[in-house]
Amino acid sequence: METTYNVKLWKTSVYNGTRKTTYTVRWELDGKEWRQPFVTAALAESFRAELVVATRRGEAFSTATSRPLSHQTGADNTNWYAFAVTFADALWGRTSANNRKVVAKTLMTVTVALLRSPIPAHMAPVGVRTALREYGFNTKKRHQAPPETLMILKWVARNTMSMAAWEDPARVESVIQAISRKLDGNPGGREFRQA
Known part of the structure; x- marks a missing residue:
């Protein structure tokens, strides 16, 4: 982190x-501006005061969540890919084959959107997506993955963000944008059906 x-x-x-007044706390970390809107001045000033106290204590701020480390929820200790695999496994036995495919495709898209670094040149983006969809999020086939696919999945596991990414509104927006588009970039999101 x-x-x-x-x-x-x-x-x-x-x-x-015209409808309401918004109070926005603004702060900057390493030159990047962050904002948090509130519906009352008291809530905004309370939140700002927490940031001031953390700064005066000399506390480090997370560049992923923009919050002082004392505000961390523990999400930064959980890797997104590990969580997504556990989620797919939990659904596996109680969902239809078609729903498993939808879940795998959705988790694949989200995982690619939550990579900390670009896919290396020696890995084709389609190969990474296939590895995730066909093996990473497939409980039955995961342990049958060929060596090159295992290499890709290990790279993904090392290079996905932590669950703290979901605390960053800008990151969540980028994930939503990824889900709402086809792989070619055109509009046409996927349907995510719960069990």
């Missing part, structure tokens, strides 16, 4: 909209 001590805080900004 990457952290920083380079933190700047600004005064809470107020936006008077």
